Amino acid sequence: MTSPRSGGPTRGLVLGGGGAVGVGWQTGLLAGLLEAGVDLAGAEAIVGTSAGALVGALLASGREVTDALISLASLGQSIDSESLPAGDEAFLRAIRQANLESDPLRALRAIGRSAKEANTLAEDVYLGLFSTLEDTTWPAGFRCTAIDTDTGDLVVWDQGSGVSLLHAVASSCAVPVLFSSVTIKGHRYMDGGLLSHLNATAAPPTDVLVVLSCHALGSKGTGGGGALAASVTPDAELAPLRETRHLVAVEPDFSEIGTPANMMDPDLVIQALKIGRRQAVADSAAIRAAWDS
8 A cells, every 4th residue: 555645655653651751751752763864743644542642642733742741741730749659559459459351341341430439630620731732633644542431442533533632632641540531522531551552453554553662562561650551462462463564663661760660750751751862763773664665
């Protein structure tokens, strides 16, 4: 297949979930790649989940991806540092009690109930964290994921969903119990990364697919600190996709941060940004080769 824009191969980009640290890492990586001459904004399809939804929406809209840091600054002003660990623990307790491994759909409904009952920021205050997306037109080719708190079903918001970009991205980022779920058309939605950090299968078929995973490709990312509770590893999810397209997956090198990192820790964001920039230098050649193939 050929791209209607360039006449070359079609290209897709998947940006996974990973909390505030994931936002920092993806922002640094994308900014560094652009400086190296690799502009992933040219993808025909961009799919974001949680952290990746915020960064991906900015990228697809032609905005500076560093604008994502504005939302993180607002988060730091709205939630005190002592509340985040307590919220993380409440989220993990809800995950453990729900038991995602045995019955995912039933577990997601249970997590959804916990999300709606939790004492979090008011929904309007939470939505205000995403004011950088206010009045932004939905970019063609962009999709982001969320989960219905009542049914447990994954939804993929796109340009035809009739949903504002701000509400769609906010719903994708709404870590249950930690943040408010988001009301859209009479339903409430929470973070799209509970079963998969990537939701790479939500990307339409393309010749080339670049995946930016905020968690190690072999890890389910079930540790604490805002890490979501995906029931599959990124490697397992990507395996069948590798058979049908040229796929390049990039994982973070957070060795200097420590493992498991608290992915919601605002004090780690700038460090993650710098790590992303360094990785851009190391990975730009491989990504460019795939992107231009």
